Amino acid sequence: MAGIKVFGNAASISTRRVLLALHEKNLDFELVNVELKDGEHKKEPFLSRNPFGKVPAFEDGDLKLFESRAITQYIAHRYEGQGTNLLPADYKNPAHYAIMAIGLEVEAHQFDPVASKLAWEQVFKNFYGLTTDKAVVAEEEAKLAKVLDVYEARLKEFKYLAGETFTLTDLHHIPVIQYLLGTPTKKLFTERPRVNEWVAEITKRPASQKILQ
Known part of the structure; x- marks a missing residue:
């Protein structure tokens, strides 16, 4: 299975939100640069990852996601036992x-x-x-x-x-x-x-x- 990939730009606030969650979880990942100045996020192949043309997009194996806050919540739950707990201590409450x-x-x-x-x-x-x-x-x-x-x-x-x-x-x-x-x-x-x-x-x-x- 392929590893974690983040399609975004290191200067982007939304991309950084996802990178933070990955670093807190001590997860290995690949950041695939999307050049915003050149409008790469507004054309293919990026639009196949996020039809709204905004960074970041995210892959974890076969799972494909977009919207940074949804991605961070996935990371927090999927990798609950690794790195920093990003959920309430009693999150099942x-x-x-x-x-x-x-x-x-x-x-x-x-x-x-x-x-x-x-x-x-x-x-x-x-x-x-x-x-x-x-x-x-x-x-x-x-x-x-x-x-x-x-x-x-x-x-x-x-x-x-x-x-x-x-x-x-x-x-x-x-x-x-x-x-x-x-x-x-x-x-x-x-x-x-x-x-x-x-x-x-x-x-x-x-x-x-x-x-x-």
Whole structure:
């Protein structure tokens, strides 16, 4: 059976989400580069792997997946006994799993759309020779501040967003936070004590450092 393959780009936030999960699980894999600047993700053969033309796509033997958050959940369950446990300690308890699931939804629908827009404006536009729109940055930072206020309150009760252990909820935040820490938006994290501690904790993990390399 063929091994694990990730079809994506090492700079992509969504691709990094999957790479993080694989590193946390200490799994061997092959990263097959998809050149985004050349539009490889919008044509064959990539479209046969993800018809929506977005990275990453994923293969584990005969299994083919796309959508980074679905892939990380597969990895967490399929390789439950290897590396870091990315699920709640008592994940078979429906209530405990539901708490993590809430965190996953909040990250996907409240945090990421804003954070990714900020990363686009302040980081990725530079790759394409485009100019940062400061008005958009100010607007999106105001939105992100409100989300982080919710996180600050949550993190006063628990070490991580889904409880006392590191889970997929935390992992999914890491790639875009790593980019934003290199921009003026970093202040939104550092000025909130609990959020700042959480960010420091999750970004210093060995897997987090590996994707920066």
